[in-house]
Amino acid sequence: MIKRSLLLAGLLIFASIFQLRADEGMWLPMLIKRLNQRNLKEMGLQLTPEEIYSVNNSSLKDAIVSMGGFCTGEMISGQGLMLTNHHCGFDAIRENSTVEDDYLTNGFWAMNMKEELPNEGLFVSFLVRMEDVTAQMNEALEGLETEVDRNAKIAEMSRAIADQAEEGNGYDAEVKSFYAGNEFYLFVYERFTDVRLVGAPPQSVGKFGGDTDNWMWPRHTGDFSLFRVYAGPDGKPAEYSPDNVPLVPKHHLPVSIRGIEEGDFTLTFGFPGSTDRYLTSWGVEQALEKKNPTIVSIRDVKLDVLRKDMKADDAVRLMYASKFAQIANYWKYFIGQTEQLKHLDVKSEKEALEQKFQAWADADPERKAKYGDALEMIRTGFEMKDNTVIGGTYVIEGGLTGADAVLQTYRLTQAFNALMGMDEGPDREGLKDRLKPAAAEFFEETHMPTDQKLFAVTQKLYAENVDADQQPAYMQEMGETDWDAYAKKVYSESIFTDSQRLSDFIDNPDSAAFADDPMRKIATDLFEVYSGQSALNAEANAMLAKGTRLFQAGLREMMPEKEFYPDANSTLRASLGNVRAYEPKDGVVYKYYTTLDGKMAKEDPDDDEFIVPEGISALYDARDYGQYADADGNLPVNFISTNDITGGNSGSPVINGQGELIGLAFDGNWEAMSGDINFEPSVQRTISVDVRYVLWVIDKYADAGHLIDEMTLVTDKKSSKKARKNAFKN
Numbered sequence: 001m002i003k004r005s006l007l008l009a010g011l012l013i014f015a016s017i018f019q020l021r022a023d024e025g026m027w028l029p030m031l032i033k034r035l036n037q038r039n040l041k042e043m044g045l046q047l048t049p050e051e052i053y054s055v056n057n058s059s060l061k062d063a064i065v066s067m068g069g070f071c072t073g074e075m076i077s078g079q080g081l082m083l084t085n086h087h088c089g090f091d092a093i094r095e096n097s098t099v100e101d102d103y104l105t106n107g108f109w110a111m112n113m114k115e116e117l118p119n120e121g122l123f124v125s126f127l128v129r130m131e132d133v134t135a136q137m138n139e140a141l142e143g144l145e146t147e148v149d150r151n152a153k154i155a156e157m158s159r160a161i162a163d164q165a166e167e168g169n170g171y172d173a174e175v176k177s178f179y180a181g182n183e184f185y186l187f188v189y190e191r192f193t194d195v196r197l198v199g200a201p202p203q204s205v206g207k208f209g210g211d212t213d214n215w216m217w218p219r220h221t222g223d224f225s226l227f228r229v230y231a232g233p234d235g236k237p238a239e240y241s242p243d244n245v246p247l248v249p250k251h252h253l254p255v256s257i258r259g260i261e262e263g264d265f266t267l268t269f270g271f272p273g274s275t276d277r278y279l280t281s282w283g284v285e286q287a288l289e290k291k292n293p294t295i296v297s298i299r300d301v302k303l304d305v306l307r308k309d310m311k312a313d314d315a316v317r318l319m320y321a322s323k324f325a326q327i328a329n330y331w332k333y334f335i336g337q338t339e340q341l342k343h344l345d346v347k348s349e350k351e352a353l354e355q356k357f358q359a360w361a362d363a364d365p366e367r368k369a370k371y372g373d374a375l376e377m378i379r380t381g382f383e384m385k386d387n388t389v390i391g392g393t394y395v396i397e398g399g400l401t402g403a404d405a406v407l408q409t410y411r412l413t414q415a416f417n418a419l420m421g422m423d424e425g426p427d428r429e430g431l432k433d434r435l436k437p438a439a440a441e442f443f444e445e446t447h448m449p450t451d452q453k454l455f456a457v458t459q460k461l462y463a464e465n466v467d468a469d470q471q472p473a474y475m476q477e478m479g480e481t482d483w484d485a486y487a488k489k490v491y492s493e494s495i496f497t498d499s500q501r502l503s504d505f506i507d508n509p510d511s512a513a514f515a516d517d518p519m520r521k522i523a524t525d526l527f528e529v530y531s532g533q534s535a536l537n538a539e540a541n542a543m544l545a546k547g548t549r550l551f552q553a554g555l556r557e558m559m560p561e562k563e564f565y566p567d568a569n570s571t572l573r574a575s576l577g578n579v580r581a582y583e584p585k586d587g588v589v590y591k592y593y594t595t596l597d598g599k600m601a602k603e604d605p606d607d608d609e610f611i612v613p614e615g616i617s618a619l620y621d622a623r624d625y626g627q628y629a630d631a632d633g634n635l636p637v638n639f640i641s642t643n644d645i646t647g648g649n650s651g652s653p654v655i656n657g658q659g660e661l662i663g664l665a666f667d668g669n670w671e672a673m674s675g676d677i678n679f680e681p682s683v684q685r686t687i688s689v690d691v692r693y694v695l696w697v698i699d700k701y702a703d704a705g706h707l708i709d710e711m712t713l714v715t716d717k718k719s720s721k722k723a724r725k726n727a728f729k730n
C-alpha cells in the first residue's frame with residue numbers, strides 16, 4: 001500500500017465533511033439503478049449498476065451465495081472456493097470434530113481436494129434472477145377485506161408464481177413480501193448441496209475474544225472459514241458424490257491486498273435476515289419493558305448450566321458448542337439492544353416521526369381516510385398483546401426450547417400417534433424404520449444429564465415468572481414444586497429421555513404408556529399454550545399487520561423524495577458505505593482498524609477466550625507478515641465501515657470500488673446494538689476481517705499457499721486493471 005500524500009489526505013478530510021451519507025439502507029440489487037449514481041460515484045463506487053446486478057451478463061451477484069439460509073458466502077476462485085465466517089462454518093467444523101480430532105480447537109486444513117470434508121445438509125444458493133410481481137399480486141388481492149383472506153391469497157399466489165418460475169429448470173423459487181406487504185418480488189435460486197469444508201483456523205483465531213468481545217469494537221478476530229462448492233460433471237447441482245467436480249462460478253471476486261484507508265468506498269453484499277426499522281414507539285416500549293429482559297433472563301440460566309457442563313467434559317463441550325454459541329450470541333444481542341434503545345432514546349425518535357406522520361395524514365381528508373387510523377391500529381395491537389408477551393416468550397424460550405427433549409418429544413408425538421393408529425403391515429414397519437435413526441440421532445447430539453438440568457432451571461423460572469393462568473396445565477396443577485426433583489423424575493421415567501426406552505417403544509408402541517408419559521404431557525401442554533396464544537393474538541396480529549402496511553405506504557407517500565429501503569427478509573441486499581472511525585463516547589475516538597499487536601496485547605493463556613496459538617505467536621515474534629503487512633509494517637486484523645448489515649449478512653464480502661474483495665463482514669458494534677430498530681449513522685459500524693489477515697493465516701500459519709494460488713490476487717494497479725477486465729466479460 002502506498003501512503004497517500006499529505007495533500008491527498010487533506011482533500012479526503014474535506015471530501016468527507018461534504019459527503020452525502022448513503023450508508024443507511026439494505027438495497028435490493030435490481031434497484032441500485034434507482035439510487036443517485038452521481039452520489040455513489042462520489043462515494044467511490046466505480047462499478048456500474050449492471051456490473052453489480054445483471055441477469056444476462058455475469059455480475060457481482062454471481063459470486064455471492066446464501067449459505068444454508070443463515071449466512072452469506074462468496075466465491076473467491078474459479079474452482080468454487082468459498083469464503084465465509086468461522087462462526088458460519090462453526091457447526092460444520094464441530095460436526096467434523098471428535099475429541100481426538102478436534103478441528104474446533106486445532107483448526108482444519110485440507111492440503112488437497114481429496115482431503116476436503118463433506119457436510120450433510122449444508123447447501124448454498126445463488127440468485128439467478130429476481131422480478132417485481134407486485135402488480136400481479138395486487139390484482140389478485142383486490143377487494144379482499146380481512147387479513148386472513150389476504151394472507152391466504154398471498155400464500156396461494158406466491159406458490160403459483162414460484163411454481164411457474166421453477167418449471168423445467170431445476171431452480172428453487174419463492175415470492176417474498178416487502179414493505180410489510182406493499183410490494184412483492186420473485187426470487188429464483190440455484191441451490192448446490194455438495195459443499196465441503198476446506199479450511200478453518202483454530203477457534204482461538206476464528207473466535208478470538210469469545211463472548212467478551214462479541215458485538216464489540218475494537219476487535220481482533222480471524223472470523224473466517226473456507227468451503228468449496230461442488231457440482232455434477234455437467235456443472236449442475238448434484239447430491240454429494242466423489243465424482244462431483246468443483247463448481248465453476250459465473251463470477252468470483254478478485255482479492256485485493258493493496259490495503260484500505262479511512263474514507264475508502266465499501267460495498268457489502270449478502271443475505272440480511274431481519275430488521276425492524278419501521279417499528280413504532282409502542283413496539284420499542286414493549287421490547288424494552290417485556291420481551292428483551294425476559295429473553296435475557298431465560299438465556300442466563302441456560303448458559304450457566306451449559307458453561308459448567310461443557311467445561312467438565314470435552315465430549316459435552318463439542319456436543320453443545322454450537323448450541324451454546326447461538327444462545328450466547330443473542331443473549332448478548334438483547335442486552336445490548338436494551339441498553340442502546342435507552343441510551344439513544346430511540347422511543348422519542350419514533351414518537352417524533354409518528355407525530356409528523358399523523359399530522360400529515362390528518363391534513364387532507366383523502367389521506368385521513370386512508371392512513372388516519374394506521375398508528376392507532378398499531379398502538380391497539382401492541383396494547384392487546386401486552387399481557388401475553390412474557391408468557392409468550394416463556395413458552396418458546398423456556399418451554400418448547402427450554403430443554404431439547406421437549407421439542408423432540410413434541411415432534412415425535414405426531415409420528416407416534418400416526419404409528420399407533422396404523423395396522424400391522426409393511427407401512428407400519430416402514431415408519432418404524434424411519435423413526436429409529438431419527439430418534440438415535442437425537443441422543444447422539446444431546447447429553448441427557450445436561451438436558452435434565454436445562455429442564456429444571458427453565459421450568460423453575462417459568463413457574464416463578466409467568467402468571468398461573470398463562471402457565472401450561474401440568475405446571476398449574478403442580479403449584480409449588482421442587483423442580484430439580486421433578487426433572488429427575490421426568491427424565492428417569494419418560495420414554496423420550498432414554499435411547500433404550502425410546503427404541504423399545506418404537507418396537508412395541510404401547511398407547512397406555514404413551515398416554516401416561518410425563519414428557520409427552522409436558523410437550524403437549526406447552527404446545528397448547530403456544531397455539532392458544534396465537535389464536536388469542538390473531539386479532540391483534542391482524543391489526544398490527546394492516547397498520548404497519550399502511551404506515552409504511554404512507555411514509556413513502558409523505559416523503560416522496562426519499563428512497564425507502566425495505567426491512568431485511570433474507571433476500572440479497574447491497575449496502576454502500578465507507579471505511580470510517582467513530583466516537584463511542586465523548587472524548588474517545590476509535591480508529592478504523594486493528595492490528596496483530598492488539599491481539600497479542602489481549603493474550604491471556606489462562607482465559608480460553610484469549611489464547612493465542614503457538615504458531616501465531618512465533619510468526620508475530622519474527623514479524624513474519626510477508627506481503628500482507630500494511631504501509632507501517634503492521635499486520636492488519638479487523639476494520640470498520642459504515643455499511644448497513646445485520647444477522648445473516650455474516651460472511652458477506654466487503655468489496656472496494658473496483659469490485660475487489662478487501663474484507664469479510666462478521667459483526668456489528670456495541671454502541672449501535674439498537675441498529676436493527678433504528679439505524680444510527682454516527683456510531684453504527686460493520687466489523688470486518690481484513691482480507692490480508694485471512695490470507696496471512698492461510699499462507700503463513702496454515703501453510704496452505706495452494707489456496708491462495710487459486711485466487712485472483714490484486715497487488716497493484718496493473719493487476720487490479722487486469723482483474724477488472726477479466727471479471728465481467730461476456
Ligand code: ARG
Binds near residue numbers: 210647648667
Ligand atoms: N455477533 C456475531 C453475529 O451475530 C457473531 C459472532 C460470533 N462470535 C462469538 N464470539 N460468538 O454475526
